[in-house]
Structure formats: C-alpha cells, structure tokens
Amino acid sequence: MVDDDRARPATPSPLLVEDRAPYLDPGLPVEQRARDLLGRLTRTEKVALLHQHSPAVERLGLAPFHTGAEALHGVAWLGTATVFPQPVGLACTWDADLVRRVGEVVGTEVRAKHAADPSVSLNVWAPVVNPLRHPAWGRHEEGWSQDPHVTAWLATAYARGLRGDHPVYWRTVPTLKHYLAYGNETDRAVTSSQLRPRVLHEYELPAYLHPAAAGVVGAVMPSYNLVNGRPNHVAGELLDLLQTHAAHPLLVVSDAAAPGNVVTFERYYDDHVESHAAMLRAGIDSFTDNDADARPTVERVTAALERGLLDEDVVDRAVLRQLELRLRTGELDPGRDPWVVGPDAIDLPAHRALARESVARSVVVLENDGVLPLAPDAVVAVVGPHADRVLHDWYSGTPPYLTGLATALRDRVGAAHVRAADGATRVTLTCTTTGGTVRALPDGTLVADGSAGHDTSLVDVTDWGDGLLTLRQVATDLLWSGAGWVVRADARRVGGWVAQESFRTHRHADGTWSVQHVGTGRWVRVQHDTQGTLVAEAHTPDSAARFTLDIVRSGSQAVAQAVADADVVLVTAGNDPHLHGRETEDRPHLDLPASQLALWRSAAAGPARPVLVVVSSYPYVLPDDLGAAAVVWTSHGGQELGPGLVDVLTGDVEPTGRLAHPWPADASQAGDLLDYDVIAARTTDWYTPAPPRYGLGHGLTYGDVRCTSLTVDAGGAAAGVQDAAPGDPTAPAGPALAAHLRLTNTGTRTAHELVQVYVDAPGHRLPYPHRLVAHTRTTLAPGQDAEVTLTVPVRELAVRDVTRDLWVVEPGEYVLSTGPSSAHATHRAVVHLDGPAVPPRELLGRRVPAASFDTATGIDLVDRTRTAGDAVQVRRGADHGALVLRDCRTAGARTLTLDVARTAPGPASVEVRDATTDALLGAVDVPDGGSRYDWHERTVALVGPVGDVVDLRVTLRGAARLASVRAD
Template identity: 65%
Template sequence: MLHQRAPAVERLGLRAFTTGAEVLHGVAWLGTATVFPQPVGLGATWDPDLLTRVADVVGIELRAKHAADPIVSLNVWAPVVNPLRHPAWGRNEEGYSEDPYLTAELGTAYARGLRGDHPVYWRTVPTLKHAFGYNNETDRGVTSSQLRPRVLHEYELPAFVGPLQAGAAGAVMAAYNLVNGRPNHLSGELLDLLRDVTPQPLLVVSDAAAPGFVVTLQRFYDDHVESHAAMLRAGVDSFTDNDADSAPTIERVTAALERGLLDEADIDLAVQRQLEVRIRTGELDPDRDPFVVGPDAIDLPAHRALAREAVARSVVVLENDGTLPVREGARVAVVGPHADRVLHDWYSGTPPYLVGLGTALRERLGDEAVTVADGSDRVVLRSVRTGRAVRCGGPTHVLTADGAGPGTATGPDEQHDLTHWGDGLWSVAVAGTGLLWTGARWVLHADATRVGGWVAQETFRRTPHDDGTWSLQHAGSGKWLRVQHDEAGTLVADAETPEAADRFTAEVVRTGADAVRDACRDADVVVVAVGNDPHLGGRETADRPTLTLPESMLDLWRVAGEGAGSARRVLLVVSSYPYVLPDDLGADAVVWTSHGGQELGHGVTDVLVGDEEPRGRLAQAWPAAVEHVGDLFDYDVIAAGHTTWYARHAPRYALGHGLTYGDVAYATAHLALPGGSSTDAATVTPQSRVGVVVRLHNAGSRAAHELVQVYADAPEHRLPFGHRLVGHRRVEVGAGETLDVTVEVPAARLATWDVTRSRLVVEPGRYVLGVGPSASTVAHQLVVEVDAEPVPPRALVGHEVHAADADVLTDVELAARTRTVGTAVQIARGREEGCVELWTTSVRGARELRAVLARTRPGPAWLELAVPEDGGTWRTVAAAAVPEDGDRWTWSTVTVPLDLAAGDLPDVADVRLRLVGAVRVATVELR
C-alpha cells in the first residue's frame, strides 16, 4: 500500500488504487477532456469564483474518467502553489502568482472546486505541489533552496497553509530539491508545519522517482533501506518510484522493519492516511457518494462555454492608445507564429477541438476582413549529395529524398514551413498537410500535430555552412540528419557528427517576411502574435535560457510595421511567462494571454473586438530589464530583492497591472471606522480588520471591470518589510458611474516572523496603505498606526539560540544539522568566512560562550563572537575553535571565556557571529 500502485485487497472490499491524476488545468493524459488556460493565465483573472467553477468542471470530468476506469485516481495532483518567485523558472506556467497570499487564495479556490462542497465526501482529494522552495529546474534534484526563517514563514509557507487551513486540500507532494541542506522528502519538521494547520489528516506523496534520488543523486543516505525508513518517519506516506513496479519499495521497507529502523506503527500511520483519503472519496460508501457521474460527462456545452469565458477573463491589456477594441468594419491582419496556432503544454489534456485566433477573428469579422500569415519560411530542402528534394511520401508520412531533381517544380509534399522558436530551435511542417517532422522513431516522419513529449521530438537545429548549405540536427536525440543509401533515400536521424550528416540546400519558395508584408498591406489593424511553445524555451526539466523574445519574432514585428503603413499595430504575446520587451517597441497596444487551451482564439477575440471587457490583471510583474531579475538560485527574496515585495527596480508592468476599456479614476480614499466615521489615519490592533473605502468614477462610455488593490509599506519598520499586497476587490463600474468600494485589510497581513520567539508578529508602528490599480500606481495613501507590544530583546544569556534564527546572514548558508532534524549555519561555498547577526540581544552579565560546533572538512575552523563599539566597529570577545576530529554530523559543545578586558558587555547589544574556515554552527549561548 505504500507504493503509488496499491493492489486490491479483496477480503476488505478494497480495489486496486493509484495515487495521482494530473488535473492542472483540465484532466491530462487520460484522453479527451476540456482544456482551460494554464494556471498562470487563470491567476491573471484574480477571480476565485471563476477558478472554483473551472475546477468544478475538471473534477466532474475526472470523475467521468474514473467511472470509465476505476483505476483512475481520485487523489489528484493539483494545484501548484509554489509562488512565482523568478520568471526564469521553467515551470512558471504551472503557478498562479508571485504573491504568496494571492497564490493561496487562488489555489484554495481551485482546490475547493476539485474537492466539492459536500461536508463529508470529496469529489477528489487535491494535492498541493511542490513542498518546499521549488522554483528551479536546473539540477532540481540536487540544489538546496535557502529558506531562512523569515522567508520560509512570510513568503513560502502562506501559499500552502491557505488551502490547507480552509480544508480544501487533503494532500501535499514533496518537491525534488533540498531545503537548507536536507531533501524535502526527509524534512519532517517542514511537513509537520503543514500537518499542524490542517483540519483533517494530511497525505504526503513523493514526487516521481524522488525516493531513489535521496541515495543516487543527493547522496544523503548510503542505502535505500535507511532512506526509505527515514522518509516514512519524516511523514511521507506514498512512494512514487520505479514506475509501476512496487517491488523495490516493498523490499526496502521490509528490510527496514527487519533492521529495526521502522516500527509497524510507522507503516500503519502511512497506510491509515491513504485509506482516509479513499474513504473521503466514497470508495467504501458508493451508495452515499454524491459525486458519481457517468463516463460521458466530458466536453459538455457548459464546459466549452466556461473554457471560453476563462480565456477572456485571463487576457491582460498591457498597453493601449485607443487602438483596442477593434472597431467594427476594420480590416485585420493576424501574423506571427501564434496567428492561428493553439499549443499544448506538458500537463495539457487532449482537447476535443482547437480554435486559433485567426479562425476566431474570421468567424467574428468575416473571412474577407481578416488575413493570416504565420511568418514561417517556405522552402524546398534538397540533399547536396543526391540532388533530390526531401519530400513527405506515403500514408505513414515517412520522409524520403525521392522528390523532383534540381530545377524542376515541386509540390506541397516537397515544400516545408520552418518556424523559429528561439534558442536555435526550429519546427518543420509539411506545407501540404501542416504536419510536423518528428525524429522520435529514428526514421523521420511527418505525422505530428504538435511539439510534445517528455523530450520534445519535433524540433531541429540548423548549422549553416560557408557555401550556404545546412546541416540539420534532431534536437531531441542530438543526432544529425542524413539520407540513407537505399532506393527510396530515407531520411534518418542517426549521424553522430555534423561531418557525417548530409548537407541540404534551401530553395526559398516564399519568405515569412514577404508573407507578413503581404498580409499587412491593406490592414487597418495588425496583430502580431508571438510567444513561446510550452514544450520549448522553459518547461518542466528546463529553465528558460533567456527572458527576451527571440530575435526572429522581433524581426516579424518590425516587418509587420513595414508592411502595415498607417495601420495600428498590436503586439499579442501568447506565453507561459513574462518577457523583457524592447524599450523601443513602438506598439499601439500590447496584450498578453497564457496558452489558453481549446478556446484560446474565441476568448482572445472576445476581448480584442470588445465583446468582453478586459478583466485580466498581471499576477506576476514583467521586469524592465534582464539584469533586474537576479539569480535564479537565490531564494532569499528579502536579501536578493526578488518579487514585488522587495524589488529594487521598477518593473515594466507591475503586479496587478492591466487596462480596461473604460476610464476609471480613483477619486478619494479613506479608512472606515466603527460607527460610520472616516479618516485618512487610524490606530488599530493586530486583530483589527481595516476597511479601506475608495471612490471610483468611470468617465468612459463603457462599463469597466476594475481591480482595486491595497499595498502596505512600513518605512520605519525595524526589519526590511517590503511592498506587500494586503487586499483587493474586483468591481464593475458602469459608464459614467461613481461607486464606493470597500476593501477589507486584515491587520494580520502586516505580520513579520519574529526569529527570537518563532512566531508571526504584527509589530507596533506606522504602516502606509497605498490604494490604486497596480503595485506601482498608487492613487492615495492612508496611514494606520498599530498599537501592539514591541518585540523584546532576544535572550541569549542562559538561553540556547539557533544560529539559523539570525536577523542577518552574510556569506553563509543553512544546512541540515542532522540527517533528520535541525538546521545549522556554515560558510557558503566559494567563501572563506561569513557572519550572522543577532539583533537587540540581551547579554548582560555574560562571562563565557557556549557553542555547538562541527566542521565541514579538515582544516582550520573557528567561531568568533563580537559586539559593536562606537564608530561602527566590532569588538571580538570570544573565539571558539572546532575540534579536529569528526565530520559534519559530529557535533561538539565548546565553551570558552569571554574577553572582557575592554569592559563588560552592555545590557542589550547586537551580536555578530563570525564563521572562519570549515566551521558549522548549530547553537550559541552566553553564560
């Protein structure tokens, strides 16, 4: 029962069971199902009700799959609630927002729809992914995310805690990476933080293959028996490993029992949590299950309508000079790689149909009013060695080199459309069919409808030579293309080097630039649709290689300008993530949408032509420059200045940004007080809920959907506080209407983590509430004064203090104290020394330092304790050397007297711990 594939237990009436079904934005990998926008697009709706309705449909369709095949799990692996800390993360498409509380709100809403609203039975049991500190794909199984206490409790945990406290999720998946030096699958202390806030038992599942990584990649244990025992003791209840083969898991756990590394009670507890999940879904009470549907509850008319609504509500108008909405009667050109494509991501289901933008615009405006060109180059590829053109031949679409000879006319089977997706990756489609070349089977075929697969098989790299010929490399396998010496001249991907590959000439039938110019020539409005393919340029297993649009797409933008003349130009970005756009873009309007699923074209068209008002708002800021985003692997958002909370640079488009077709002004704002009075400043307590009242006026001729946002700053806070979203509310403001809107702000959202007492605290002082339509546009400021007890000095005399609970960490990293529990501090790799600071510490009467130390390697290693002196210098009062023997798991308690020759310590002082050499520090104490 501990493996993902649990067998039936017929004597107990238990059928075979599998943990996990993928339902990120629709049912995936189980055949036809409704496909909704990617989560990053759903996040842009800022609409919990919509997400609940979407998840309700997804849950119904998953139940339909379960009705057709009961092995389909009702324990579903969604939503992803990792905050979108860094835009270069390959899996950016899977999350909702960079803000942890907005992520929690939307994740709760999606989980609630999957769960259903019955008080006893659950439609499905949602699993939150991925705990914890998971925002990089590069080396994801071995990197250690540094989550110091403030970052952990203020930024990382809230996104998980929200859905769990609400009772909307019943499971959590541990992430591949390590946190503070310990694999997440062994981090019982972190998992317990989630179990402590969950009103029902919490199932913890492993990520796929992760249990084996503890030994093979992370080398945290030497053998799988020990590691599996440690995972169970840490709270992992289900092992997804070795695909469908449960034997290795069973053998390892059995051996752990025999060695005494586990008790049967450990196994009973894990199995109990699994059974409780199954009980919740009605498996043992089928006659009482309120969520039973038939296998045909798929692709219903209401599901299609909701998919279209979800796309429209997720579209964000980023810039607009009045070009949008497109006026009636306008002639529109739609050009670029997304002109009429609808693309899938790894976690997409199989949609029942696809509607692209060009198709949808033609439906709405008429065929004569819309021209479409995808900007691909149409070429004939001819083998230099054989002189024959590469063609698609036969019903199986095998590519052969048996086309017409040099100088002869070619047909659609010999002509191919080349599209560049950035990072040197090209897709090649047969002009006559639109089907893509794929190298998945060694012999090249042209039968793929899209780029796909765990390793994409439908992309190629081209190497140009001085004589103008090309060599082509299949990107998925790394093999080079050559023509076999058979009668047909079969094209295969098996050459090991470019020298062994065939060379091809490319006879241009039509350039993409010429096609775009022609399409734009008579247009009134040109929509240039660019962006990524979700299987390329960033996805699971691969972080983004760049944050900028490919130069080939920017070239299309410039070409469209040349052909458009006086036409208005709209840049439409269809992508899984933000881009850094050129400063000299010169667009009349800029619009963003995620990959929206089957109704992408209809939903975007509804907004472009004004049938739907723009409602989307960015849930993730778009940076103004590549250098502003910082290091992908730096998880300390406070020190690194990551996200809107702590950003040091103004973004191009801020969190919450998005335009309406109305003209909404923020006329006034005030704080609502008990009894109906109002003010622009008030005193509150940490338990208060503050009412921010905003008067909006829409001077436009259309109703507008406005997202009123409130952000908090604390300029005088003793800690770096940041710029935090603390409240928001969506309203519709009619044309010419004036409307008063109240946004409720819980004072608890002003809390910071008190490292001295290990709890969230709203500290006393002045907080400024900025009200406006985005994080960077503040229309009014209001002030609240919090009346609360100040944080007392940290007690260090007679109290053991964890070095990890420092106020400042410089050139150090957090690491596992032992394999199972605790966190220590050690010098960061590449540094010779580092320090931590403990602020406002009570040190009166101290005479000696007691420290628990270990070493990372042989060599000098010691710890110094210093207090500040006048003039900003530090006075060292103790130095403790680490014993020579032992390793990183061998801890010694070292006691040394304080050097008080220059005078006793003050009553209260900041304390600095300086680490030198191969030292690790667990705790310090003064006596």
C-alpha cells in the same frame, strides 16, 4: 522476528461481517472507519499499500488503487477532455468563483474518466502552489501568482471545486504541489533552497498552509529539491508544520522517482533501505517510484522493518492516511457517493462555455492607446506563430477541438476583414549527396529523392528563438519528428517528456546546412537505401548529411503581404510550452525571441496600427522602444483560446484580466534563479527597489476608472503579537483598518475594476514587503461614482518575529496605498499603530539558532542533523562568511557557548564580534574529526565588557559549521 501474516488470525469475509464491521458502516466518521479497516490488514498488505500502485485486498472490498491523476487545468493524459487556460492564466481572472467553477468541471471530468476506467485515480495531483518567484522557472505556467497569498486564495478556490462541498464524500481529492521552495529546473533534484525563517514563514509557506487549513486538499507532494541542505522527502519538520495547520491529515505522496533520488543523486543516505525508513519516519506515505513496479519499494520497506530501522506504527500511520483518502472518494460506499457521473460527462456544452469564459476573463490588456476594441469595419492582419494555432503544454489534456485567433476573428467579423500569416519561412531542402529534394512519403517518412517544387517537398520553418526550430511539412501540416530514429513528418504538435519535434541547424563554410534533432542530440544523415531515408543518427555535423536550402517564400514576405491593406495588425508572439521553458528546462533568458522581435518590427513599420498579442506561459522583458498601439497578454488558453481572445479584442467582453505575476522592466529585477532569499536579494514585487514594467494587478479596461480619494480609519487598532498568520482563511476577524476609496468611471463604457490596497512600512526596523493586503472587484457604469470600503485585518501587517517564532505587528507608521497595480500608487494614507515593541533577542542562558540571522554574507543554510534542525556554514567556494544577530540581550554575560561542527578536514574557526564597535568578544577553533553531524559545544570567556544589548557579528572560516550561540 515472527512473520506478521502468520501471527495474525484470519479475518472473516466482509460479506459475513457487514453488520458488525465498522469500516463498512457509512454512518461512522471516516477516521473511525479507516482505523477499523487498518486493523484488518496484515503487515504484508499494509506494506504493499505504500507504493503508488497498490494491489487489491479483495477480502476487505478494496480495489486496486494508485495515487495521482493529472488535473492541472483539465484532465491530462487520459484522452479527450476540456482544456482550460493554464493556471498562470486562470489566476489573471482574479475571480475565485470562476476558478472554483473550473475546478468543478475538471473534477467532474475526472469522475467521468473514472467511470470509464476505474483505475483512473480520484486523487488528483493539483493544484501547483509554488509561488512564481522567478519568471525564468521552466514550470512557471503551472503556478498561479508571484504573491503567495494570491496563490493560496485562487488555488484554494480551484481545490474547492475539485473537492466539492459534500461534508463526507469528495468529488476528487486534490494534492498540493510541490512542497517546498521549488522554483528551478536546473539541477532540481540536487539544489538546496535557502530559507531563513522569515522567508520560510512569510513567503513560501502561506501558499500551502492556507489551502490545507481551509480543508479543501487531502494530500501533499514534496518537491525534488532540498531546503537548507535536507531533501524535502526526509524533511519531517517541514511536513509536520504543514500537517499541524491542516484541517485533517494529508496523505503525503512522493514526487515521481524522488525516493530513489535520495540515494542516487542527493546521496543523502547510503542505501535505499535506510532512506525509505527515513522517508516514512519523516512523513512520506506513498512512494511514486519505479513506475508501476512496486517490488523495490516493498522489499526496501520490508527490510527496514526487519532491520529495526522502522516501527510498524509508522507504516500504520501512512496506510491510515491513504485509507481515509479512499473512504472520502466513496470507494466503499458507491450507493451513497453523490459525485458519480457517467463516462460521457466530457466536453459538455456548459464545459465549452466555461472554457471560453475563462479565456476571455484571463486576457490582460497591458497597454492601449485606443486601438482596442477593434473597430467593427477594420481590416485586421493576424501574423506570427500564434496567428491561428493553439498549442499544448505538458500537463494539457487532449482537447476535443481547437479554435485559433484568426479563425475566431473571421467567424466574428467575416473572412473578408481578416488576413493571416504565421511568419514561417517556406523552404525546400536538397541533399547534396543524393541530389534529391526532401519529401514526405504517405506515412510521413522523409526521404531525399524528390524533385524541387513538388508539393510534398515544401517545409515551413518556425524559429522559436536561440536557434530552436520546428519544421512543418506544408502538404500535411505535420511536424518533423525524430522519435524512433527515422525522421518523419507525423506529429500534430510538439510534445512528450523529451520533445521530439525540435531541430537546430548548422551552416558549413560552403553554405550548405546540416540538421540536428534536439531530442536525441543526433544529426540527420541520409541512409544508403533506395530512397534516401532521413535518420537521426550522426554524432557530429561533419558526419551528417548536407543540404542546400532554397527559400520559396520568406516569413517576412508573407507577413508583408498580409499587412499590406490592413488597418490593424495583430502580431502574435510568445512560446511553445514544450520549448525554452517547461518541466526539466528553465528558460535561457527573459526576452522575446529575436525572430519574433524582427517580425514585430517588420509588421509595425507599415501603416497598419500594430498590436502585440503575447501568448505565453510566462512574462517577458519587452524592449523600451516597442512602439505598440496596444499590448495584450494571454496564457495558452486551450480549446477556446481564439474565441475568448476575440471576445476581448472586439469589445464583446470587457477586459477584466489583471496580472497575477509582474513583468520585470529588465532581467536584473528577477535576480538569480537559484536565490530563494527574496528579502536579501530584493526580488519579487515585494522587495524590488525599482518598479516592474507591469506590476501585480495591472490591466486596463475599456473604461476609464480612477481613484479620487483614499482615507483609512484605524478604529483603535493596535500593534502587537498576532494569533494568526497574514492571509489565514480560518482566522477570526480580529481588529482591522478600514480603507475607504472613492472611484469614478469617466469613460464611455462600463468598467470592471480590481480595487487594490497595498502596505509599506518605510521606517520598519526590518526589510518590509510592499504587499497586497486587500482587494475586491467592482463594476462602474459610464460616469458613475462609487465608494468602496476594504477591510484590512491588522494581522495582514504582521512579519515573522524570528526571535520568538511568532507573528507580530510592530508599532510605528504604516503606509496604505491604492492604485491600478503594485507598481503605481495614486493615493496614500498613513496610519500609526501603537503597542509594545519587539523585545531584544534573549541570548543569556538561551541557545539562539544561527539560522535566525538578520543579515548574512557568504553563508549557506544547512542541515544540523539528517532529521531535524538548521545550521550555517561557509558558502562553497568562499573561505569565510559572516552573519549578524541583531539586538541580543547579553547583560551580565561572562561566557559564550558555540555549537560547532566541521564540513571537512582543515582549518575551521568561529569568531564573535560586537557588530557596532568591531570589538572581539570571543573565538573558537572547531575540533578535528567526526562527521558534519558531530556537534561540539565550545565555551569561551568573553573578551572585555559587553553592553546590555548588542548586535553580534559571527564570522565562520574554513570548514566551520555553526548551529547556535548562547551567552552565560
């Protein structure tokens, strides 16, 4: 093979060709400029651009570049920046304009970081649009809503703010994460999400397709997992589906270390050269692997080219997408870039004000018997682990300041009216070997040579549930940390990819205790040095140091003291975002920690009126006998958490927050964390047979808004095939229903109401989702009546017809309802839509994919080949599985042809029966030999007569795989 660099003629310096080089002409379209620039690169230069950290090409004016700056809810990992509420909190504002303004500030601060350090990428890795299918997902805090359409609506607004509104130049280039069907941290790089076509198109895809179609994102990141047996990083069909709907080509950036996973963990390919070629062919454009070391990526792609596994035009496509992205950031047009700011555009007064507004607007009042807003003269106790602390999550920036709840409340009502206690148990630990009490040296090093009662020996222990503890040195207010082997009290917060600030304890039979550092799994022992330094080194509790633990003050005592003379007690509960649920770790359960429930019951037992204030990254299952006067939820809100929360609690700001993620009534409603078939599992707010405790859209005002009537005008709307998907922001208006609601505010305060309309179709031939189809905000003064009309495009009623692969509104009755949430309908209206029925599934002379089944048991969706297509096989651990294909047209058929393969040696067969009569129609044995991708057509004569239209039940046994069924 001829070396490309030797074959290509030298390109003149851009300084000599400026007047002739189209890529330097800002008046030309970005696509034309990028293509011209691509043509000036050598093959070696192009391959080098495929890694996340790409080198400069000085002769063409290209600076060093890398993809990715974290901007989930503020600039992260780059020093001081404004920190806004987590996305799961921002979503509860139900305010796209506010969310857009937050995106603008975050984008501006990314620009400021870029001004201070040009290596800061203007390609931001946000928003995360994975629908929040299951509340146990560790990364719940990063998403927006359980409803994919609400997710798309708000994530589009955030991305629009990040992007800006200039037609050519982008403030930053947002990246959609994580594509696709990613919602578990347990085994996240090897689990395969099961997505049959309806679940794919109706539930998973909308959150990605709609922002892409709106033109507000410039990149997408595939997720670690597999879908139907194929790693998302080689899922070309899925990536093509997104690119087809995007307003312009999206740069596809791999997730960190995911390229290597395709070989090392997923074992989908045997070597990295082959896998890198497959990823590029599938649509990956940039490899985030081996940190800043581009060498392995460059070597693998180069080898793939030399071995003929990869054509250079595939590399060109990948590089072209990157060049288009970079041109959009103004990299080659600094004089024309409208988004340039100085490095001091951080933590501006307007940014602080918006952070506070965002917190207040995201707070959700879940229950209230009238205790809120707080009376102006009330004495308030604030207790619990979030009483006056503001915690960070993994993707938080470093806030310029933090203001907690108790501090903000004192600032608002005066210190004399506020009592505070965090509920931690204050202890001392004395080593049984040295006889010394553990104390902290000036540098934080913990040693066991102190004397009991010394200030440096006092430790506050906070129990985060299930035995997970943090230990805080009272004298310095710093947490114990096991980072670096020596145990020190030197951490201001829990943090890090692996949290170093969490511990567990073990009680021995003699009543002494040993301490385990969770981050390393090692137990604490005391060194044989002059001071008895504590180190996380022992392998077992028996080889660890033993301590006597003396309680100086119990947490319940401190809480009782704070509550003693209070009128109201705000009991804070919730999580630390680095513990019990975060990236790499799913939640162990959905309950509040037992220690927090005990604190709640202790505080609520007194005369003060108890208010539960949950500060968390996710919903909880609350006890039925909670007995709260009020329940309030907020996400971890960043620097203005305290002031924003106090604004709502005191009534200075009307509560406008509404849940974007339902809270289940019990854990069973959430279903299996790894089961992505929400239709079959009957999970999420769309399909659950029992209402959640708090539904989508739930949240109280301090007014009293009620709907008094609902009427729906069909306006001649009809059923039929739809030209656009539900929620498509680019679709024309089309025929619509008009829902007319009459509202009244019988309260004494102005109320901000979220008006919601849902649809059901109880008589539908398919399981039909209970889905939000329209919503709006309205404000009502005390005593005011108002009529609100919501337009419901007919396409919002559509489901995916998997037999023809299109959207269709089927004829029949649809029930539109309204109420304060998805869980409570106060009024309903029925409309009947006429139109053509969905025809039978054509089986005669046509391959019907097995993956398009209507129902299935004991079946897994798998990859038909490494590059394309789906098939089915018997679920691991089962000896057989079955699927049903409904309404199959078989008139005149004489034979059945099955496309079969096998997963392993051994028995393997497929039989087809009439699902109504159980009559056997045909059966085949799967041939031996070959790999799971060796497919065979097996044709059998139909046994007995077959009706014109039948439901087929197909049973797979043993190692059988099935791709399709055809009748002839």
